[in-house]
Amino acid sequence: MPPPTAPKPPRPPLPRPRELTPELERVSTALLSDLRHHAPQFTLSEEHVRELVPGVAAWLERDAHPDTIRHTLTTNAPEPVNYPYQFVKHRLTVLLPPPLPGAHDLTPPPARRNPVTPFQTCDGCERAFRAPAPGHCRDCRNEVAYTQAAA
DSSP states (O other), rough: OOOOTTTOOOOOOOOSSSSHHHHHHHHHHHHHHHHHHHHHGGGGHHHHHHHHEEEHHHHHHHOOOHHHHHHHHHHOSSSSSSSSSHHHHHHHHTOOOOOOOOOOHSOOOOOOOOOOOOEOOOOOTOEEOOOOOOOHHHHHHHHHHHHHHHH
């Protein structure tokens, strides 16, 4: 257990998209500006909206629907939300969904085939046994070897 005076680890940075396109920026800005219509405690300043846009754009880039993002940001919020900017930034960072897998990630690996030794019928006693080629079962081979050794 660290002592109470130990420095806290740095917070993870706000996620960023690979490329902040004008379309991503427009949708992200609209979503953040509109939060106050869905939950009045999430009224953000213009500066805070600009700072949070890359985080929302990263979510959109991962195919998160705007309604899903809005729901994630505003549901189960504490009453009151004293610092909406920090609360939204925290949720955008911590709850970021993983990137969607590509088609190659979803294909199963090639099946490893273990060679199966087929069943054979013994030429001497008609018993079934596993062997790569037809012939005698173990008991018949031992009996033939014993009679040959005795002769």
